Amino acid sequence: MSETARIPAFRRGVKLRFDTVRDTWSVLAPERMFVPDEHALAVLKLVDGVRDLDGIVDELAAIYDAPREVIAPDVAALLQDLADKGVLAW
Amino acid sequence: MVNAEPPLSLLLELTHKCPLQCPYCSNPLALERGGGELDTAAWLEVIDQAAALGVLQIHFSGGEPMARPDLPQLVKRAAERGLYSNLITSAVLLNAATLAALAGAGLDHVQISFQDSEAAGADRIGNYAGGHAKKLAAANLVRAAGLALTLNFVVHRHNIARVPDMIAMGEAFGAGRIEIANVQYYGWGLLNRAALLPTRAALDACTAAVYAARERLRGQMVIDYVVPDYYAAEPKACMGGWARRFLNISPSGRALPCHAAETLPGFDWPSVREHTLADIWNGSAAFARFRGTAWMPEPCKSCDRREIDWGGCRCQAFALTGDASRTDPACELSPDHAIMAEAAREAERAAPEFVYRRIGANVGAAQS
Ligand code: SF4
Ligand code: SF4
Numbered sequence: 001m002s003e004t005a006r007i008p009a010f011r012r013g014v015k016l017r018f019d020t021v022r023d024t025w026s027v028l029a030p031e032r033m034f035v036p037d038e039h040a041l042a043v044l045k046l047v048d049g050v051r052d053l054d055g056i057v058d059e060l061a062a063i064y065d066a067p068r069e070v071i072a073p074d075v076a077a078l079l080q081d082l083a084d085k086g087v088l089a090w
Numbered sequence: 091m092v093n094a095e096p097p098l099s100l101l102l103e104l105t106h107k108c109p110l111q112c113p114y115c116s117n118p119l120a121l122e123r124g125g126g127e128l129d130t131a132a133w134l135e136v137i138d139q140a141a142a143l144g145v146l147q148i149h150f151s152g153g154e155p156m157a158r159p160d161l162p163q164l165v166k167r168a169a170e171r172g173l174y175s176n177l178i179t180s181a182v183l184l185n186a187a188t189l190a191a192l193a194g195a196g197l198d199h200v201q202i203s204f205q206d207s208e209a210a211g212a213d214r215i216g217n218y219a220g221g222h223a224k225k226l227a228a229a230n231l232v233r234a235a236g237l238a239l240t241l242n243f244v245v246h247r248h249n250i251a252r253v254p255d256m257i258a259m260g261e262a263f264g265a266g267r268i269e270i271a272n273v274q275y276y277g278w279g280l281l282n283r284a285a286l287l288p289t290r291a292a293l294d295a296c297t298a299a300v301y302a303a304r305e306r307l308r309g310q311m312v313i314d315y316v317v318p319d320y321y322a323a324e325p326k327a328c329m330g331g332w333a334r335r336f337l338n339i340s341p342s343g344r345a346l347p348c349h350a351a352e353t354l355p356g357f358d359w360p361s362v363r364e365h366t367l368a369d370i371w372n373g374s375a376a377f378a379r380f381r382g383t384a385w386m387p388e389p390c391k392s393c394d395r396r397e398i399d400w401g402g403c404r405c406q407a408f409a410l411t412g413d414a415s416r417t418d419p420a421c422e423l424s425p426d427h428a429i430m431a432e433a434a435r436e437a438e439r440a441a442p443e444f445v446y447r448r449i450g451a452n453v454g455a456a457q458s
Contacts, residue, residue: 011266013199013238015174021096021144028174030199030240030267031314033098033146086266086312 004072008056008079008090009049016044027087043078047088053079094333094372094381096144101151101338101349102133104161108154110180110216111446112205114244114279114286117153118352121449126342130160132362134167136339139367141171151178153341162191169196176201178242181228182221189228193235200232201240201269207255211248217446229263242269245296246286247441253296257303260311270300271316276350276405278447284436285444293321319420320430324395325402326420332380332404337371345370347377350405354414380404385415389423 010016014029016036024035027044036044042063046056057075061068083090106121128136140148148168155161156179168175177192181202192200202225206212212222232239241263243249243256253270260268272293273279273286288296300315307313319325329336333347344359345367346352352359357379360370371377379385383396390401402418410419411426419426445451 011238012236013266015198017146017172017174019144019146021142026146028146028198030176030201030238031269033174083309086309090309 003076004054004057005052006090007049007052008047008083008088010047011086011089014087029087032086039074040078040082043075044082044087094377095335097140097333097337097371098145098335099147099149099337100136100140100145101149101336102136102155102164103151103153103338103340103349104133104155104158104164105341106153106449107157108152108180108447109157109182110154110205110218110221111448112216112244112278113282113444113446114246114273115447116274116277116279116349117447118277118350119281119451121447122341123449127158128339128341128343128362130163132343133160133164136343136362136367137164137167137171137173139362141168141173143368143371146174147176148173149176149178154180154183156181156183156188162195165192165197166195169198174198179203180216180221180225182218182224184224184228184231186231189231189235189237193237197237199238199240201242202229202232203242203244204256204259205244206249207243207252207259211252215248215444217444229265233263238267239263239265240267240269241265242271244271244273245288246273247288247292247437248286250288250292250296254299254303257299257307257313260313261307265311267312267314269314269316270296271314272318274316275318275320276409277353278445280409281445283433284439285441287318287320287434287437289437290321290434293317319403319406319418320434322420323422324420325399325406325418327399328403328406328418331382331400333371333377334381334400337367337377345374345377347380348405353405354408380415387415387417389421389425390417393423 016027019026025041027034027036046059057068057072060071079090082088105127106117165175175197176199178201205215209222213219241260275283304313329348338346338349343362357376359376360374386401390396402420404414407416407418408414410429417424419429
């Protein structure tokens with residue numbers, strides 16, 4: 001499978017949820033929680049276990065009106081980082 | 091008074107009942123009997139208030155929380171309020187039916203404690219024959235149900251050599267996360283310290299094994315690792331700082347900034363039977379007592395780590411120096427730091443018998 005067709009998904013037991021008391025998004029996981037930065041949040045909101053890397057890059061390119069080639073490596077690196085942290089399976 | 095950010099995490103000690111008798115149990119020496127526990131309605135009210143206050147994660151613990159028949163009801167309420175729920179269990183009461191009820195209620199994560207990687211050592215520590223086999227069966231059920239699973243191993247001188255086997259067990263179960271947690275020496279653990287504290291050499295080997303496994307399993311399995319304070323140069327940021335992120339409710343409804351805080355003298359712990367969680371968190375003298383940095387003595391007061399570790403653990407400071415407001419002796423800058431090295435020498439001697447955790451154990455005799 002090519003790199004761009006890989007599909008990221010939340011690991012079992014990991015959730016993204018809006019925290020109404022603090023008015024921010026939070027990632028909740030076993031004995032962990034953190035507030036994702038703006039870039040991570042934009043990517044995490046598009047992770048649904050169906051969209052592949054290509055699909056995520058397409059969406060972000062449209063949202064930010066930026067060229068795909070510029071965004072793609074950053075998104076891949078971000079996904080890898082979130083996978084290393086145990087947030088995503090990727 | 092220090093302006094309090096809302097808490098992130100709430101631990102409910104639903105009961106002190108437990109079929110096991112681990113000699114390092116984090117419950118207080120004076121265990122609560124069943125009759126004093128909060129009823130279902132009171133726990134539901136606590137859950138509602140916690141969510142409104144800003145809590146994001148809820149831990150159902152004990153004792154053995156599965157000894158409470160209303161556990162699925164409480165988990166369901168937590169899920170309805172958007173709380174991330176974690177069950178901290180010995181798993182000896184877990185079977186297909188009890189697990190199905192919890193999964194159906196919306197439980198997010200199960201943490202099963204293991205006393206060792208092999209049955210003989212594990213059953214001796216828990217003083218419960220057949221316990222290890224039940225836990226293995228329970229862990230398989232949790233995986234089959236598709237729930238997130240953490241295996242928690244509590245480490246001490248009798249099992250520390252088997253840490254590599256514990257990590258292998260986590261891999262074999264496909265656990266997303268394991269904990270290799272050295273015993274924390276409060277309460278029962280402190281009472282049994284001479285029987286449990288590993289030597290420095292044993293700890294160093296354990297640390298090397300954990301670091302190597304972390305590298306190898308990056309992206310696959312998270313390994314959380316806790317060392318004993320006795321060999322540390324810096325203290326832990328106990329609970330992320332007193333009453334900064336976390337609160338704990340005892341079986342009878344006393345609110346505490348950490349599970350060991352009842353060991354501290356001179357406190358009037360507020361009860362959820364009489365006060366709201368918001369009043370307790372924002373307005374009680376007990377929660378304000380060691381919050382922030384204003385209470386600190388030297389060397390903490392002028393130390394640039396004071397908002398990193400918050401001066402360490404108040405319960406440890408009290409247990410080892412008799413004064414809860416001193417710098418945690420685990421810190422090498424503490425004037426009491428020599429106490430730690432003195433205790434570590436116990437680890438070189440033969441281990442005494444365990445004082446098992448049970449209601450009415452002869453704690454006084456063992457302490458003297
Ligand atoms: S540490 Fe052992 S005795 Fe204490 S609650 Fe957990 S399983 Fe029970
Ligand atoms: S002196 Fe106090 S604040 Fe500084 S490192 Fe030690 S415990 Fe932490």
